[in-house]
Amino acid sequence: MDSAALKNLAATHAVLLVAMMLLAACSTTGQGPTGKPVPDPGVARAAGLIDDNWPARQDQLATTSGDIYQANLDSQIQALEKRLATSQQVPARVSLAGLLYHRFQLLGRVADAERACTLLQQAMEQEQLAPGEMLGYARILSGLHEFDTAQQVIDRAAQRGGDPAAISQARQQLLSSRELPGDMALPESSQAGAGSSLPVPGDYITAVQQAAKMLEQGDLYGSSQLLRMAQDLYADSSPFPLAWIHLQQGVAFLRFQQYEEARIFFAAAHERLPQYYLATEHLAETEALLGNWQRSAELYRQVSEQTNQPAFWHGLQLAESELGNASAAQEAGQLADRNYRQLLDEYPLTFADHAVGYYLDTGREQQALRLAELNFANRQDVYAHLTLAEALAANGQQQQACGHIEELRRAGLAPPEILYPDASLASCSP
Numbered sequence: 124m125d126s127a128a129l130k131n132l133a134a135t136h137a138v139l140l141v142a143m144m145l146l147a148a149c150s151t152t153g154q155g156p157t158g159k160p161v162p163d164p165g166v167a168r169a170a171g172l173i174d175d176n177w178p179a180r181q182d183q184l185a186t187t188s189g190d191i192y193q194a195n196l197d198s199q200i201q202a203l204e205k206r207l208a209t210s211q212q213v214p215a216r217v218s219l220a221g222l223l224y225h226r227f228q229l230l231g232r233v234a235d236a237e238r239a240c241t242l243l244q245q246a247m248e249q250e251q252l253a254p255g256e257m258l259g260y261a262r263i264l265s266g267l268h269e270f271d272t273a274q275q276v277i278d279r280a281a282q283r284g285g286d287p288a289a290i291s292q293a294r295q296q297l298l299s300s301r302e303l304p305g306d307m308a309l310p311e312s313s314q315a316g317a318g319s320s321l322p323v324p325g326d327y328i329t330a331v332q333q334a335a336k337m338l339e340q341g342d343l344y345g346s347s348q349l350l351r352m353a354q355d356l357y358a359d360s361s362p363f364p365l366a367w368i369h370l371q372q373g374v375a376f377l378r379f380q381q382y383e384e385a386r387i388f389f390a391a392a393h394e395r396l397p398q399y400y401l402a403t404e405h406l407a408e409t410e411a412l413l414g415n416w417q418r419s420a421e422l423y424r425q426v427s428e429q430t431n432q433p434a435f436w437h438g439l440q441l442a443e444s445e446l447g448n449a450s451a452a453q454e455a456g457q458l459a460d461r462n463y464r465q466l467l468d469e470y471p472l473t474f475a476d477h478a479v480g481y482y483l484d485t486g487r488e489q490q491a492l493r494l495a496e497l498n499f500a501n502r503q504d505v506y507a508h509l510t511l512a513e514a515l516a517a518n519g520q521q522q523q524a525c526g527h528i529e530e531l532r533r534a535g536l537a538p539p540e541i542l543y544p545d546a547s548l549a550s551c552s553p
Contacts, residue, residue, distance in 0.1 A: 165344030178391035186362035231400030231430035254285030327353040341537030366392040378539040416445040433462035525551035
């Protein structure tokens, strides 16, 4: 893949992948419920969509191998790093930041995201970023939950004469990351249970956006149809977007407690792009939910050593404990605790929501609630409401927890986390 293709890839997918990656990363906490059937016929119909072409195999829909893809990305980054060592060219700095952030999306190494932000912040302080480049910086900040700073950057882009349509779109994207949707209306044909005549989106990113919207309304079937369309609409050689589409379908099944089906899609994403840390982590999680602890431990160790992220060390701790490996479990648990303390100290807004589930799992409910409240002060989207409700319920504040669930219902939302009879949040009856 040449330099232009990699640059376009990083720029194009940074717009949407941030939000969807975080959705996947925060979709569950701990081991979750026991997987009882959901009283929704859309679940069976969604599973019925799985066939020999969904998810597509490499021999059906060929993309670049993961090793070649990462090697090309690394070589582009190295070339730009060498160029910046001798000349602080602004275009090279912006391109490098975009590629570093994309590598963070792929490999999950926080240092890459940190360096990307540093490069863009330096360029902005030196008045070297064009308005369009500022909006790219704002998207990265939004993906890291630094919403106030992202708003300031967007305002700066507007002051510098940025394109009004692009500015408006950036403001809307930021707003959607921070608040509940104001209009959840979908075409009549795509309402839950209809599903037979969905409008065909014009591109795969739009299809995934619509799928996410339908999932939050409790329509797994309609969401799955759109994700299936997204695969059909994808026509490029990069493995990353296709693995990402399969990941989203896996997350959808996982959130509806359909673990066998979820594993099919996480395994497809992992096979196509083994370096993709979210695919590996979710495959490990699903293997654990299915009781396959040895496979889960292998995957968790792989992704933990690749990313050093504490949530994955915690997953490894649980798997090793189930396998009776007390020493390995203790070591992984210590790494999880130490790394969470460090990340929450350095990036509290980025990792607060991730850490809530960890502290609930480890019996530190008050600490989990403090983090959930910090996260909610920064954003009030559907996941922030769910996370805070979970923490409130765990601290015995059921009435306050149900207040957040009622707010979701008033917004026309029905996320799967409130549909299960055995889920703590489902006790908040309509």
